[in-house]
Amino acid sequence: xxxxxxxxxxxxxxxxxxxxxxxxxxxxxxxxxxxxxxxxxxxxxxxxxxxxxxxxxxxxxxxxxxxxxxxxxxxxxxxxxxxxxxxxxxxxxxxxxx
Numbered sequence: 001x002x003x004x005x006x007x008x009x010x011x012x013x014x015x016x017x018x019x020x021x022x023x024x025x026x027x028x029x030x031x032x033x034x035x036x037x038x039x040x041x042x043x044x045x046x047x048x049x050x051x052x053x054x055x056x057x058x059x060x061x062x063x064x065x066x067x068x069x070x071x072x073x074x075x076x077x078x079x080x081x082x083x084x085x086x087x088x089x090x091x092x093x094x095x096x097x098x
Contacts, residue, residue: 012048012056014087016075018098019045023081024060030071037062037071042081046070 024045030037037043043062047070050056056075063069088097 012050013075014096015080016045016048016056016058017096018087019078019080020048021045024058024078025081026060026062026073026078028073028077030062030073032062032069032071035063043071043078045078048075 022045023042026037026039026041026043029039030041041062043060044067045058046061047059048056049059049072057072058075058078059070059072060078061067061070086098089095090097
């Protein structure tokens with residue numbers, strides 16, 4: 001797996017935007033201070049962050065019993081839970097349709 005640093009702070013992969021609010025799978029083991037989540041754990045992508053990092057980071061809710069417990073991961077440490085991410089671009093209106 002190659003790690004790619006984004007070229008500009010405004011560059012966000014479309015698959016990542018399409019996954020916002022949906023299930024993602026972790027590529028790495030994650031420890032939240034109480035529990036260890038193995039690589040392959042499913043969670044909900046809650047936020048995309050980038051202003052304070054050299055690369056994009058994301059907040060993922062891995063604990064289904066505590067929706068306020070978000071873990072911050074690098075964007076390349078998650079992938080869509082589904083095999084394909086589906087979206088359409090409406091360039092005339094300037095929107096992405098999920």
